[in-house]
Every structure is written in C-alpha cells, then in structure tokens.
Amino acid sequence: MILSRKLQAFGASIVAFFMISAAVAPRAGAQAAEGPAPTINSLNATLLSTMKQARSLGVQGRYQALSPVLSKTYDTPLMARLAVGQSWASLQPDQQAAVIDGFRRMMIATYAKRFDGFSGESFQIVDISNRGTADKMVKTQIIQSNGKPVAINYLMRKSGPEWKIVDVYLDGTISELASRRAEFSTILKSGGPDALIASLKKQGDKLLSGS
Numbered sequence: 698m699i700l701s702r703k704l705q706a707f708g709a710s711i712v713a714f715f716m717i718s719a720a721v722a723p724r725a726g727a728q729a730a731e732g733p734a735p736t737i738n739s740l741n742a743t744l745l746s747t748m749k750q751a752r753s754l755g756v757q758g759r760y761q762a763l764s765p766v767l768s769k770t771y772d773t774p775l776m777a778r779l780a781v782g783q784s785w786a787s788l789q790p791d792q793q794a795a796v797i798d799g800f801r802r803m804m805i806a807t808y809a810k811r812f813d814g815f816s817g818e819s820f821q822i823v824d825i826s827n828r829g830t831a832d833k834m835v836k837t838q839i840i841q842s843n844g845k846p847v848a849i850n851y852l853m854r855k856s857g858p859e860w861k862i863v864d865v866y867l868d869g870t871i872s873e874l875a876s877r878r879a880e881f882s883t884i885l886k887s888g889g890p891d892a893l894i895a896s897l898k899k900q901g902d903k904l905l906s907g908s
Contacts, residue, residue, distance in 0.1 A: 733833050820840070835853055
C-alpha cells in the first residue's frame with residue numbers, strides 16, 4: 698500500500714478520515730486526560746487492529762469492525778447538517794435522517810476501502826490547541842514506513858460528556874466539510890434531497906463492492 702497516495706485519494710473522497718498506530722501518546726502536557734486525546738487514541742487502536750487483519754476481513758469485515766468506533770468518534774449528524782448548509786432546514790425529517798445515515802455509511806465505507814493493509818506506519822498526536830471558545834484542534838501525524846510524516850488534523854467539539862470529530866484537515870489544511878459542502882450543494886441544486894440521498898448510497902455501495 699502506498700500510503701501517501703491512498704491518503705490523497707481518501708481526502709478527495711472523505712474522513713477523513715486516516716491514521717494508523719498503537720503508539721498514540723500526546724506530547725507531554727499537551728492535553729489533560731479528560732480532553733479529546735483519548736478519543737483519537739481509541740480510534741487509532743481500532744484502525745491498527747483492523748489494518749493488521751485487513752486481508753482476512755475483506756472490505757465488508759473491515760466495515761463491520763470499524764463501524765462502532767467511527768460512529769461514536771465522528772459527530773455525523775452535525776457534519777451532515779453542516780455539509781448540507783442552509784438547505785438543511787428545508788429537508789423533511791425523513792430526508793434529514795436518510796442524509797445522516799448515508800453520510801455515515803459512506804464515511805465508514807471509505808475507511809474500510811482505503812485502509813486495506815499495514816506496512817509499519819505509526820501515528821502520533823503532536824499538539825492539541827483551543828479553537829474558538831468550545832472546540833479543540835488535534836494535530837496528528839502519520840509516520841510512514843520511510844519516515845515521512847503526513848499531517849492530519851481533527852477539529853473536535855464536546856458533545857455531552859464526549860469529544861467528537863466535526864471536521865478533518867488532510868495535509869493539515871484541506872477541510873473535509875468544505876469539500877463536502879461544495880459537492881452537496883451541486884447535487885442539491887441539480888436534483889434536490891432525493892438526488893443527494895441516492896448519491897450517498899451509490900458512493901457507499903461502490904466502496905463496499907470491492908474485496
């Protein structure tokens with residue numbers, strides 16, 4: 698697996714979403730235990746375990762293995778609403794629910810498709826900082842087997858007692874939500890909510906159709 702190439706494809710298609718290792722410790726003093734670091738650590742431990750079993754699991758098995766953790770880690774209802782933008786209020790409740798479900802399925806399917814093996818990568822949190830009054834930015838790096846780091850940053854927000862990811866920045870700067878907002882806006886203008894729901898389903902189906 699050529700990780701840098703897969704990460705670029707991942708950023709173009711979605712969460713995001715991205716990281717790989719059990720050695721997941723924040724820089725000393727960067728974050729208290731109750732902050733967002735444990736959420737990222739748990740995500741990456743699951744990713745690492747799944748990647749090491751990638752070939753035996755297949756894409757469907759990886760989807761099933763990753764689904765519980767990704768569903769808990771990402772605030773997909775908020776992300777879907779923000780990606781749709783101002784049009785969200787005009788959607789019927791059942792349409793909103795279908796967009797959220799389709800968005801979540803596509804995101805998890807993207808992880809399952811892209812993370813299809815392990816070749817010695819490692820992951821580390823390099824900084825956690827405040828972003829505005831309520832959010833935190835968790836800056837991470839994937840250290841590839843050749844030693845080259847790839848930056849992936851997570852915007853996180855407190856949701857009840859837990860910290861959840863609300864946006865991802867590939868290479869430290871490319872916003873997943875911004876990319877999705879542009880894509881969703883085009884689909885909504887041309888075909889409306891039903892076209893968006895169908896597009897999300899089609900993308901998920903395509904990702905899960907491989908081995």
